[in-house]
Amino acid sequence: MPTVQSVTVAVALRVAAADAQRSGCNVKSSRAQTRFSARRSGGRAAAAASAIAALVLAGCAGADPSGPTTGPEGDGPIVIGTITDLSTANAISGAAYAAGASAFFDQLNADGGIDGRSVEFKVLDHKYDPQQAVTAAHALIEQDGAIALLAPFGTPQTEALFPYVLQQEGVPILGPAAGLSSWYDPPQRGLFGILTPYDIQGGFVGKWIGDDGFENVAIVHSDLASYAQVGEAAAAGVVSANPDAKTTDIPVKLGTTDYAPIIGQIKQLGADAVFLAVPTAEVITYLKAQEQQQLTAETYAYNAGADVSVPSVAGSAANGLHAVALTLPPNDDAPEIEAYRNALEKYAPDQEPTFYSLLGYADAAIFAQIVSTIDGPITSESIIDAYNSASGIETGILPPVTFSADHTMGVSQLVKLQITDGEYVQLGGFVDAESD
DSSP states (O other): OOOHHHHHHHHHHHHHHHHHHHTTOOOGGGHHHHHHHHTOOHHHHHHHHHHHHHHHHHTTTTSOTTOOOOOTTSSSOEEEEEEEOSSSTTHHHHHHHHHHHHHHHHHHHHTTTBTTBOEEEEEEEOTTOHHHHHHHHHIIIIISOOSOEEOOBOHHHHHTTIIIIIIISOOOEESOBOOOGGGTSSOOTTEEBOSOOHHHHHHHHHHHHHHTTOOEEEEEEESSHHHHHHHHHHHHHHHHHOTTOEEEEEEEOTTOOOOHHHHHHHHHHTOSEEEEESOHHHHHHHHHHHHHTTOOOEEEESGGGOSTHHHHHHGGGGTTOEEEESSSOTTOOOHHHHHHHHHHHHHOTTSOOOHHHHHHHHHHHHHHHHHTTOOSOOOHHHHHHHHHTOOSBOOSSSSOBOOBTTBOBOOOEEEEEEEETTEEEEOSSOEETTTO
16 A cells, blocks of 8 residues: 655655756756665665665766856747745655656657747745745746746645735746635736635635535644635534534644544544545544544545545555545546646656646646747746736646636636545546535
C-alpha cells in the first residue's frame, strides 16, 4: 500500500532537481532514478534519495550558473513558476499539483510550445510555510524572471504572496491550488481562480449533509483561520438545509497525527455525521482512527477528501467517505484525460494519476490556451489582459472556464463522490456550488 513516506521520498528528489535547475543544470535525465527510488520505503528509501540527490547536484558542478538568457519580448522560453509543498506531509497534494502542470508543459514543449516558444516551469518548495513562500516568490521573480505564478499551493501560503506578487510586482497568480471566496470579491487584479473556493465547498457539502437528514454534526477543522472559515461555512450549510440540525465546532492542531482523542470527543457528542476541513494527509489519519475506534458516523469532506491516496493508504477505513471533486475523475475515458494520463506516465512516472495532478494539468492547459491568444509581447501585463477577456475555455477536464475583470473566479462547480469498495464513485455530474 502506498504511504505518505514513499511520496515524500519522491518529492525530496524533486527538491534536489529543482535546486539543480535553478543553477542552470538540465536534470531531466534523472527521472528514471527518481522513479526507481520512489518505490522504496523506510530507511533504504531515504538513503537512496539522499544518494541520488547528491549525484544530481554533483552532475551540475560544471553548469553555467547564469542559466539561459530569456526575455518576455524575445524568442526565449516563457518563464513561469509555482511555489508548493514538497517536504511536509502535505506534499502528498502539493507535489501532485506541480507534477500535473509540469507534465503538461513538458508535452507542450515537445509539441512546439506556444508559437514556437517553450514554457520554462520552475517549481520551488515552501515547506507549507507562508514566509518561505514569499522568499521563494522573490527568487522566482527577481532571479528567474518569472512573469506569472501558476497553481501555488496552500491557502495561507498563497495569500501571503499577494502584497509582493500582485500589488508590488504586478505578476499574476493563475489558478492557485487554494482559495477563499473573499479573494475574488472584490476582484484583485492579476488573481484568477479555477478552484471553487474552499468556503464555498464547505457550504455546499454542509447542505449535502443537511439534505441527507443528519441532525447532529461534528465540524472538525484545522486550527488555521482559513480552515476555520471552511468549517463555519459547512455548519451554516447544514443548518440552512436542515433547520433542526445542530453542529459542534471541533478545532484540531494543524499536523495532528493522533485523532483518537477527537474520535472520543465525537462519540461523546453522539454525532451522526462528521465534516472534515483538514489536509488530505489528515483525512487519511482521521479515517484510520475512526475505523479503529468503530465510530459509525457518516464522514464528509471538501476536495481534500478527493484524492486516490485516501482509499489507497486508508484502505477499508476510507469506504463510505463523501467528498467533492473539482474535475472529472482521473480514470475517466475522456480523450483529454487520457492525454493527461499519457503525459503523466511519460514525464512524471513516479506520480500516479490523481485528482490533484489532474487539476494542475488542467491549470496548465488553460494557461497555454489563453496565452496563445496574445498578439504581441508575452508579459505579466499582457497575460492579465488575456485572462480578463478569456471566455468559455474548454479543457475536457473542468467545466468551461470564463474570466473577466469583474469576475476572476472562473468556475464554481463541483462533482459529488463517495468511496465504495476502495474506489471513488461519481454521484452525478457537475453542480453549481453557489446556486445549489
